[in-house]
Amino acid sequence: MIWSKYSAPQVFYPLAGRLIPWFAAVAVLLMIVGLYMGFFVAPTDFQQGESYRIIFVHVPAAWMSMFLYVVMAIWAGVGMGLNARLSFMMAQAIAPTGAMFTFLALLTGAMWGKPTWGAWWVWDARLTSELILLFQYAGVMLLRTSIDDARRADRSSAVFALVGVVNVPIIYYSVQWWNTLHQGASVSMATGSKMAATMLMAMLIMTIAFWLYSIAVILARVRCVMVERESLPTWDEKPAAMSEAVEAR
Amino acid sequence: MSHSSMWGSISGIIRRDLLLAMRRWSDAAMSLFFLVIVVSLFPLGVGPEPAVLRTIAPGVLWVAALLTCLLSLARVFTPDYLDGVLEQMVLVPQPLSLLVLGKVLAHWVISGFPVVLLSPLLGLQFGLEGEALGVLVLSLLLGTPTLSMIGAIGAALVLGVRGSGLLVALLVLPLYVPVLIFGAGAVTSSVAGIGGEANLSLLGACLVLSLFLAPWATAAALRIALE
Numbered sequence: 001m002i003w004s005k006y007s008a009p010q011v012f013y014p015l016a017g018r019l020i021p022w023f024a025a026v027a028v029l030l031m032i033v034g035l036y037m038g039f040f041v042a043p044t045d046f047q048q049g050e051s052y053r054i055i056f057v058h059v060p061a062a063w064m065s066m067f068l069y070v071v072m073a074i075w076a077g078v079g080m081g082l083n084a085r086l087s088f089m090m091a092q093a094i095a096p097t098g099a100m101f102t103f104l105a106l107l108t109g110a111m112w113g114k115p116t117w118g119a120w121w122v123w124d125a126r127l128t129s130e131l132i133l134l135f136q137y138a139g140v141m142l143l144r145t146s147i148d149d150a151r152r153a154d155r156s157s158a159v160f161a162l163v164g165v166v167n168v169p170i171i172y173y174s175v176q177w178w179n180t181l182h183q184g185a186s187v188s189m190a191t192g193s194k195m196a197a198t199m200l201m202a203m204l205i206m207t208i209a210f211w212l213y214s215i216a217v218i219l220a221r222v223r224c225v226m227v228e229r230e231s232l233p234t235w236d237e238k239p240a241a242m243s244e245a246v247e248a249r
Numbered sequence: 250m251s252h253s254s255m256w257g258s259i260s261g262i263i264r265r266d267l268l269l270a271m272r273r274w275s276d277a278a279m280s281l282f283f284l285v286i287v288v289s290l291f292p293l294g295v296g297p298e299p300a301v302l303r304t305i306a307p308g309v310l311w312v313a314a315l316l317t318c319l320l321s322l323a324r325v326f327t328p329d330y331l332d333g334v335l336e337q338m339v340l341v342p343q344p345l346s347l348l349v350l351g352k353v354l355a356h357w358v359i360s361g362f363p364v365v366l367l368s369p370l371l372g373l374q375f376g377l378e379g380e381a382l383g384v385l386v387l388s389l390l391l392g393t394p395t396l397s398m399i400g401a402i403g404a405a406l407v408l409g410v411r412g413s414g415l416l417v418a419l420l421v422l423p424l425y426v427p428v429l430i431f432g433a434g435a436v437t438s439s440v441a442g443i444g445g446e447a448n449l450s451l452l453g454a455c456l457v458l459s460l461f462l463a464p465w466a467t468a469a470a471l472r473i474a475l476e
Contacts, residue, residue: 132423132426135419135422135423136423138419139419139420139423142416142419143406143407143410143416143420146407146410146411146412146413146416147410151476152473152474152476155473156406156470156473156474159402159406159466159469159470159473160402160406160420162466163402163424163466164423164424166462167423167424167427170427170455171423171426171427174426174427174430174431174451175426175430177430177434178430178434
């Protein structure tokens, strides 16, 4: 089987359309299971009480936010290396979902921080580097939208995404060292090292659910990007209209 | 390519940019005055207590240096882009990343080095003295070239894009975070009496890394902008 044939948007479009419902359905199912386990089955934490339950959303969201940035940078790098349109489209489609997860991680972090630390926001290393990650997502997206020429927009935001991926670990460690200089570790996350099996299970299920959700949403968005960029009618529905449009060009 | 012609192309670019900057010296003077004004606003806003000023001095001076570098970024490539010189630079046989390195070094001499020279004076305004003042100068000497290197990537990416002034700030400022942390951290720890060597070493590491990677990324961004 030749996988490279799917790098043509015309071939990828209907494939993505067929895959989306499956990913979306399993994502919803796992999210229901994971949230039920997290909110009703997992035992109450003896230190933090019920408020710790936000981690079933918070931790998977934070993982996804970082993971998606790397995936976006890989697609951008592949696009630069192979000069493949689809790779740039994937990078473009991933950015908003990654930014959404970054925001979600910050929001749930604040909601957890208020009852636990007594403050909505502390300049903790994790929080700060997550905030800067959000700025980088914003930079990638804004750079793309400010450049009118699609080819330049693709390649410029790819360069910025790649520069950012070098910078993210440096930022993480610099913020961590800065933090230890300024204040002692206010709360150690290591208290959860003996995490109950159901907690771990719920968190893993939520992580897989977020993965599948991301795939579904990104595939749906990449279809929109294709329709928008290629200025074609929706491909799988009206094959006749598409060939007309191709001929007209 | 031979060693001498490599240095020849870099130093040629530096000489040209410095000459152009000297002919328009008011541009460089403007960013220095900006630095002095921004730094002078903080005591007016925060209050004149010497203890408070000494605490905020490293952060204020470093953030002001960051903003000064940011404001001067538009001058790195835009004039050459507008009059077509940049296109010739892409076409000449010398590697573009080397020419970029020359341009960035010239930018540092014009807008970064004066900040280093001026910093002891500004530090005195905030009640820094002795070793802390020395560490401030040293940290800026190590850090401002990194700011120019990273800034050049942003300046190349937004070349000729609408709203480029704000956009370059959005792109570049998050990337400046480590330099700010290490730079201000060096001065802070020196004031606190634990010495700034660790942070200065990290600043040096950032400089080496950016010297190695940034010209390459900038050259890639310039090619994209000019194709």
